[in-house]
Each structure stands twice: as structure tokens, then as C-alpha cells.
Amino acid sequence: MTLSADLTDTIARLLAPLIPGGQQPVLQPLLGDGSARRFFRVFAGGRPLCLAALPAGGSQRELAEAASWLAIVRHLHQAGAPVPQVLGADLSIGLLLFEDFGDCRLHDLLHRDRPRGLALYPEIVRRLAQMQVRGVEGFQTDWCYDAPCYDQAVMVERESLYFLSAFWVDTLFAEEVAGLREEFERLAATAAATCQPLFMHRDFQSRNIMVGEDRLGFIDFQAGRLGPPAYDVASLLIDPYASLSDRQQHQVFALYLEEMGRLGGVDLAALQASYPYLAVQRNLQIIGAFAYLSGRRGKGFFRGFILPSLIMLQNRLADPLFTDLPVLRQTVATSITTYRRMI
Structure with missing residues (x-):
């Protein structure tokens, strides 16, 4: 170049x-x-x-x-x-x-030395919690180039409808399903109902966490804004690049809550209540992003993570919490069957 x-x-x-x-x-x-x-x-x-x-x-x-x-x-x-x-x-x-944090991302370390990578998660969620709580102090929303906060409109327009347009329509060539938009609105309303705005990274996953010999580094936060803290920890725990087991996710989430409790001033009950809904929101965003990047942008690396992300979303939607989203449940099930035929 x-x-x-x-x-x-x-x-x-x-x-x-x-x-x-x-x-x-x-x-x-x-x-x-x-x-x-x-x-x-x-x-x-x-x-x-x-x-x-x-x-x-x-x-x-x-x-x-x-x-x-x-x-x-x-x-x-x-x-x-x-x-x-x-x-x-x-x-x-x-x-x-x-500053150059080097070339080793958490994702790379997990593939090269998984036990060592997994051992970093307690420190990662500790530093995440601190960044969220301390980062909200003095934060000015006019710094945000995209949107000042993560709210119901962002959930629907930038995540749920991203899944619909980039994956369901552009990748599967399917027609929109009646009632799906109404369920997207209901999901976002529930997720937004228990929000306590802190600093939100918006893309906190293993390819945006750098690992040096004696320190961690967080990158790619230019879409940062005010938002619910559970979104960032959900991004980390359901990260398809890392493939944490359910048990590992529960353990790390417990450590995260412990650190949030230690920092004080955080509504832990609201954080826990919002987590499942924000995890679904993030899952929808992930699938939309992978479909867009692999399709419209020609970045084939992301294609291999679409099916695992769909399966993860289907498993999450099986929770009784989401019985009021039957259209979304069926849409995701159909997506898995159709996508498997395509690949």
C-alpha cells in the first residue's frame, strides 16, 4: 500500500x-x-x-x-x-x-493456549466493570458520533432489523415474516425497561481485547456510549470466537457481579434481570454483522461463525422467558435449517 x-x-x-x-x-x-x-x-x-x-x-x-x-x-x-x-x-x-498493544488478541490466545486464555477472564471482567462504572463519570454524550445512548430504538433498528435485513433477507433470500417486527419491539422494550446507563463499549469481545506479557488492553471502543452494563458482559460471554461453555459463562458472570457489587452504586438486580434480553439483542446483532461482513464486504472469515451463532440464539430463546416470542423462535429454527442447506 x-x-x-x-x-x-x-x-x-x-x-x-x-x-x-x-x-x-x-x-x-x-x-x-x-x-x-x-x-x-x-x-x-x-x-x-x-x-x-x-x-x-x-x-x-x-x-x-x-x-x-x-x-x-x-x-x-x-x-x-x-x-x-x-x-x-x-x-x-x-x-x-x-500506543501499540502488540498482535496477540484474547481470541488468538484462546486458540493457542486455551487454559491460559480462560485464566484471564476474572481480570477481564474486573477491568470491564471498573471501566463501565468509572467511565460514566464525566462522560459527554456529544462525543458519540453514532448515537449518544443504547436505547430501544438502537436495539430494534441497529440489531434486530440488522439480523432481518443482512441475514434473513440478503443471505437467506427469505421474505419478512408477519409479526416479527412486533416481537422485536417487545424484546427491546423489555430489555430497555431495566436499564441503568453506565459506559458501554458496544463491541466487547475477544478480538477487541489485547493480551501482552503483563497487561491487558481494550480496543475498538469508538462506538462507545451510555448503555446497560449487561450488554458488554453479554458480548464477552456469548462471544462466538471464544465459545465459552454455559458453565464458564455462569462462573465469569458471577465474578463480574461480585466486582460490580464491590464498586457500589450499581443496581445488581436490574443488571441480572436485563442480561438474558440483552444477550438475545447482542446475538441478533452478531448474526447480522457476520452476514453483512461475509456477504456485502466479502470478508469470508466471518462466515464460519454464522451457524454457531444461530444455534446459540436458538438455545437461548428456548428459555421460558421468551415464550412470548414464538415468531422469532420459529424464524431462528427455519434459519438454521435453511442455512445448513446453503453451506
Whole structure:
């Protein structure tokens, strides 16, 4: 990937205090995940200095996303969350320079050394709880480029209908089922009824948790906003990349509740009551995202996680809590049968 001399010069200017003797930085392109942003590892004098992120284009939305990341990361860093330190930025082009947490994600570690990866979950949920509670203090919703809070409208429009459009219609080529939208509204209303807004990462899963030799790092929080804390812990526990057993999920959730209780000021009963509904919401979002990324964006890596996510959703909907969602239950069952034929 060829970069303009102007961009290299801009990075050199922003990093001047860290680069000895006025050396020009060398940029190594990195593969992104589901993001359309471009990432580079920045070297000087043969050693890595930081990571650089650039939007794929220069649209107002992309520049607003970069500004949102910058404001949120500075806030979270001040709150003591394990997020990257900012080393420089030029928001006129959406350029961000920040601490490099390395290449090992929790997802990678779980595949390479699963016992070691699983042993990190108590510390992960402890740091998550702290980030949620401390991160809400002084948080300004005008930092959010997308939506200031995770509410009923976001649940329906960005998650349930994402499942409907990206998976059910675009992937299975099926027609919308009568009554499904009404059940989506009912699910979201129930989930929203017990919300206690804290800081919400919005994509807290094993590919966004970096593992170093002696520290953890949380990344990809530019969609952060105010929202129910149970959503982030659900994202972690039902993460299809990690495939935690039901027993492991229960154990980690208990540790999370224990830390929330220790921090104080959190309605634990409301958190527990909202969890099953938010887990379904997250499950719908996951399937929609995997279908979109593998289909419209051509990222085949995500395709292999669609069926496990569907099965996980079917199992969750079997809970008596969801007897009032018969159309969704049948839609998911039909999805599994149809998708299995397609693959």
C-alpha cells in the first residue's frame, strides 16, 4: 500500500519527540478486522513506535468517528481503563497515533493456549466493570458520533432489523415474516425497561481485547456510549470466537457481579434481570454483522461463525422467558435449517 509523502511527513511531525535524529518513520500495513479503517504499525530506527489509524475515506461520518475515538480514549485513559495512550492526532484527515498493544488478541490466545486464555477472564471482567462504572463519570454524550445512548430504538433498528435485513433477507433470500417486527419491539422494550446507563463499549469481545506479557488492553471502543452494563458482559460471554461453555459463562458472570457489587452504586438486580434480553439483542446483532461482513464486504472469515451463532440464539430463546416470542423462535429454527442447506 503506497502512502503519500505528505502523510508520512504528518506522522513524523506528530511523533517528532519520540523519533531520534529526525528519522522518517516507516509504516507497515496491518490487516483490519471488520473495520473499514486502515491500520499501520509505525517504525523508527528499526523499532515499533505505535499504531496509526486512518479512515478509509474522508467522509464527514468517518472523520466524526475518528474524533469520537479520540475523545473517548482520552476520557477512558483518565478513568484508569486499559486503553491505548494517545501519541498524536490530526483530525482534519482522521489520523490517530496511539500506543501499540502488540498482535496477540484474547481470541488468538484462546486458540493457542486455551487454559491460559480462560485464566484471564476474572481480570477481564474486573477491568470491564471498573471501566463501565468509572467511565460514566464525566462522560459527554456529544462525543458519540453514532448515537449518544443504547436505547430501544438502537436495539430494534441497529440489531434486530440488522439480523432481518443482512441475514434473513440478503443471505437467506427469505421474505419478512408477519409479526416479527412486533416481537422485536417487545424484546427491546423489555430489555430497555431495566436499564441503568453506565459506559458501554458496544463491541466487547475477544478480538477487541489485547493480551501482552503483563497487561491487558481494550480496543475498538469508538462506538462507545451510555448503555446497560449487561450488554458488554453479554458480548464477552456469548462471544462466538471464544465459545465459552454455559458453565464458564455462569462462573465469569458471577465474578463480574461480585466486582460490580464491590464498586457500589450499581443496581445488581436490574443488571441480572436485563442480561438474558440483552444477550438475545447482542446475538441478533452478531448474526447480522457476520452476514453483512461475509456477504456485502466479502470478508469470508466471518462466515464460519454464522451457524454457531444461530444455534446459540436458538438455545437461548428456548428459555421460558421468551415464550412470548414464538415468531422469532420459529424464524431462528427455519434459519438454521435453511442455512445448513446453503453451506
